[in-house]
Amino acid sequence: MSAQTPKRIAVTGAAGQICYALLFRIAKGDVYGPDQPVILQLLDLPQALDAVRGVVMELEDCAFPLLAGTVVTDDPVTAFTDIDAAFFVGSRPRTKGMERRDLLSANAEIFRVQGEALDKAAKRDAKCVVVGNPANTNAMILAANAPNFPTENITAMIRLDHNRALTQFASKADLHVDDIERFVVWGNHSPTMFADWTEAEAKGRKLSEIIGDETWYRETLIPQVATRGAAIIEARGASSAASAANAAIDHMHDWIHGTDGKWVSMAVPSTGLYGIPEGLMVGLPVICKDGHYERVEGLEFNDFQKEMMARTVGELEEEREAVSDLL
Ligand code: NAD
Ligand code: LMR
Known part of the structure; x- marks a missing residue:
């Protein structure tokens, strides 16, 4: 010992x-x-x-x-x-x-x-x-x-969604899950979550260029990741358990030990960054170092990202309103 x-x-x-x-x-x-x-x-x-x-x-x-x-x-x-x-x-x-x-x-x-x-x-x-x-x-x-x-x-925890997406990308592009960097799941752990490949890279190239199929990304990948929990409940008759435990371990392990400069998705308190109302717990890209997480700043959003962000952040605001008596 x-x-x-x-x-x-x-x-x-x-x-x-x-x-x-x-x-x-x-x-x-x-x-x-x-x-x-x-x-x-x-x-x-x-x-x-x-x-x-x-x-x-x-x-x-x-x-x-x-x-x-x-x-x-x-x-x-x-x-x-x-x-x-x-x-x-x-x-x-x-x-x-x-x-x-x-x-x-x-x-x-x-x-x-x-x-x-x-x-x-x-x-x-x-x-x-x-x-x-x-x-x-x-x-x-x-x-x-x-x-x-x-x-x-x-x-x-939004890491389960992050991990789910990595596997789908890796399998589509014949990559290893570890090859994929600068990928994030934004927002709420719910069907409005936004699996965002805009900045994602693998082996020095944009992931979107490697895969080259925007329709697959928007119409298959995003909804598949967002509804994976329901698909597991349908198949297993119970909600995900071992994969959820694994994601919780990944989340805490990386927070403690660091991510070596890599992005991971964590839902953390909003500081108002990217116009997300302060205090919401929102999935964001973070880099962990020395026992702390740092929100990735300085990103610019295109129209599709803005639309997807507005949807998931809007849902978090509705949930906050629904529990206002407990806050
Ligand atoms: P489960 O029903 O098997 O276990 C829940 C346990 O919580 C039970 O033992 C129950 O007695 C206990 N519990 C209930 N109220 C409690 C309280 N006040 N204090 C302490 N313990 C209490 O459920 P599970 O499959 O282990 O899932 C647990 C939760 O995790 C669910 O809400 C599920 O939806 C959620 N989940 C989240 C993710 C994610 O990605 N964030 C993934 C999978 C599951
Ligand atoms: C999941 O994503 O698997 C969990 O949140 C369980 C659920 O209800 O979907």
Whole structure:
């Protein structure tokens, strides 16, 4: 076992599907790296705690060298005490025929309560990612209810959409996913999200030139990425779980360890950049370095980009309006 002080990581919804993939990867070292011990602080509802204990038994049975302890609780303050990082997964998933925003009323209150607990108990530099849907607006509720916690450290996950698009591009253009740079998914984790290849490059060339098929991009790629979650629910009968866990790991790993100058998509608090109203949690291109993310600035938008941005940002504003009593 490493001599380093363990990092405390809170994970909510620990008895759920996503966590059944996520917890084992965190305990293996996929977030903080192979030399950093971790303590998992697991939160779920009282009726789910037996199931969480079962997951802990399985974690124990893996004999992970980096797993330095577990806490199982239904109290958010206990779960968030002294944490270095938090994955906010716990919330209801949608089922066939629903949109993610239909979950707003079911899930918003969870993030109000957890925001207050985060404010009380977490280390001020804890890194938070909201996965539970509708993730962007839930993250905004969390931030609004944690007034003494730095809003910059509250983010939402749009990385699954980013990863989904990379695979589609790589397969269309016979590239490796790692070849693709300067790609971003803007906006809301919802059907209005905007998978934007305008700046994307691979091997020193514009991705749009390599693929050379604007119709495919607009009429197949963009809607396919935007509706992939629903396609998985249709096929699997349940929402994405292992791929969501993987994206959450990628999001947190890159925030901690950096992206080596590469763009990744993160939903972060808007500072007003690109005219996006301040305070919305919006998917943007960021570069991570030294434990921080930096928004990519200085981009110019063409008419298509402006139209797509207006649509997704407009939806985030509508969601903000719908939960105004919790903000
Ligand atoms: P799940 O139903 O399998 O698990 C959810 C867990 O959350 C359950 O154990 C439940 O008891 C727990 N929970 C509910 N209320 C809670 C509370 N107040 N405090 C703590 N725990 C609570 O769902 P899942 O498949 O793991 O999905 C979880 C969420 O993640 C859903 O909202 C889903 O839509 C979302 N999701 C987001 C993305 C993304 O890209 N952002 C991807 C996939 C899924
Ligand atoms: C996804 O994108 O797979 C998740 O947000 C689950 C969903 O409801 O689509």
